[in-house]
Amino acid sequence: MLNSFLAPKRDGDYGVGYAVRGDGYVALEDIKTTLDIDVFEARDLADRLLDANVLRRGLLLNCARCHFEAFYRIELVGSTFNCEACGHTSGVTRGRWYSKDPEPHWYYAIDQVVRNLLRSHGDVPLLAAHQVRQKASSVLWSPELEVTDSDGSIEIDLCLVADGRIIVGEAKSNNSLKGKKYGTQESAARLVRAAQLLSADEIVLATSQNAWARGTRTAVLKAVEEGWRSGPPPAVTEMLSLDEQA
Numbered sequence: 261m262l263n264s265f266l267a268p269k270r271d272g273d274y275g276v277g278y279a280v281r282g283d284g285y286v287a288l289e290d291i292k293t294t295l296d297i298d299v300f301e302a303r304d305l306a307d308r309l310l311d312a313n314v315l316r317r318g319l320l321l322n323c324a325r326c327h328f329e330a331f332y333r334i335e336l337v338g339s340t341f342n343c344e345a346c347g348h349t350s351g352v353t354r355g356r357w358y359s360k361d362p363e364p365h366w367y368y369a370i371d372q373v374v375r376n377l378l379r380s381h382g383d384v385p386l387l388a389a390h391q392v393r394q395k396a397s398s399v400l401w402s403p404e405l406e407v408t409d410s411d412g413s414i415e416i417d418l419c420l421v422a423d424g425r426i427i428v429g430e431a432k433s434n435n436s437l438k439g440k441k442y443g444t445q446e447s448a449a450r451l452v453r454a455a456q457l458l459s460a461d462e463i464v465l466a467t468s469q470n471a472w473a474r475g476t477r478t479a480v481l482k483a484v485e486e487g488w489r490s491g492p493p494p495a496v497t498e499m500l501s502l503d504e505q506a
Contacts, residue, residue, distance in 0.1 A: 261286075261305070262314075263503075264294050265370040266378055278320065278367065280329055283375070285320060285367040306368060316369045321357055324350040331369050381468075385417045385431035387502040388466035396422035407454045414454040418464055428455050429464030431502075436473045437465075437480075444479050452483040455494055466499035 264276040267284030276294050277284040286294075292302040309315040319337055322329040328345035336342075340349050350356055357364045370378075377383060385404070393399045400421040406413050418429040430437060430451060437447040455463050463480060465472060477496060484493050 261291055261294050262370065262374065262378060262383075264290065265375060280320065280331065283331075283369070285331055285369055287365060287367050291368075310368075314371055314374055316371070317366060318369060319352075319357065319364045320367050321350070321352070321364070323348055324356065331367065333369075381433035384433055384466060384468050384502055387468075388418055388429070388431045388464065388499050389420060391466075391499055391502070392420055392422050392427060392464070398423055407457050409453075409457055411453070414450050416451065416454050418466065419458070425461040426458055427462045427464055428458055428460045429462075429466055431464075431466040433468050435467050435469040435471060435476070437476055438473075444473075444476060445483070448476075448479040448483040449487055451480065452487045456488060456490075459491055460494045461492075462495045462497060464497055464499060466502060468501065468503040470501045472498060472500075 264286055265284040267277060267279035267282060268274050269282065271279045271281065273279075274284070276290045277286040279285075288299065288302055288306060291297075291306060292299050295302065295305075297305075306315060306317075310317060316331075316333050318331050318333040320329065321332055321337070321341055323343035323346060325348035326343060326346045328343055330344045332341050332344075337352060340351050342349050352364065354362075389399075389401050393401075402419045404415060404417055405419045406415050408414075416428050417431040418427065420427045428451075430447075436444065437451070438444045439447055442450065451463065463484075465477060465480065477498060480496050484496065488494075
């Protein structure tokens with residue numbers, strides 16, 4: 261449902277929301293349709309996210325003077341509102357909202373930090389960490405971590421201690437370890453090097469896709485075999501379809 265706030269590049273109605281300058285705004289009926297739930301379940305979910313400051317409730321209004329359209333939080337609107345672009349004060353009257361609606365329609369905006377997180381696929385490591393948490397009684401978690409040795413620095417998406425076991429890994433929205441700078445085997449070797457520095461017990465390959473690209477797990481297993489220098493080698497596990505398990 262949160263992904264429904266990520267609008268396509270075009271403005272206007274995009275099926276599960278309404279876009280203004282690239283940002284998506286969602287109505288209660290859109291939440292109901294996206295999740296295929298009844299309207300009261302949608303209402304309860306929206307209220308929970310409002311209480312957590314993940315969502316903001318408000319109106320999509322346009323200025324009577326310059327016609328600039330924007331989302332206005334409920335606390336900024338009374339009988340009038342001040343245009344974000346030109347500062348003109350407009351009355352909340354017919355013509356300031358969608359012409360086919362007799363009354364203003366409530367919309368929801370997503371918090372900008374959450375929007376940025378989703379756009380950069382930062383939800384994938386969070387979902388992976390949550391899945392680890394469900395299977396453990398005690399978890400320590402660090403967000404994206406950089407480990408350094410004499411050969412340089414390595415960024416890893418996942419670093420947890422679950423019931424005393426050290427777990428590191430990569431969390432991707434796509435199905436490949438390959439990046440802009442490194443191919444699959446080199447990326448696997450760097451991941452294993454980071455795991456060795458942290459004496460990891462497990463390496464997790466997490467993705468929102470339903471499978472990793474062919475040869476990905478094999479590349480990591482090969483890197484463990486060739487690069488693990490001390491201690492028991494880590495297990496290598498996969499987490500798939502994280503978006504569907506949210």
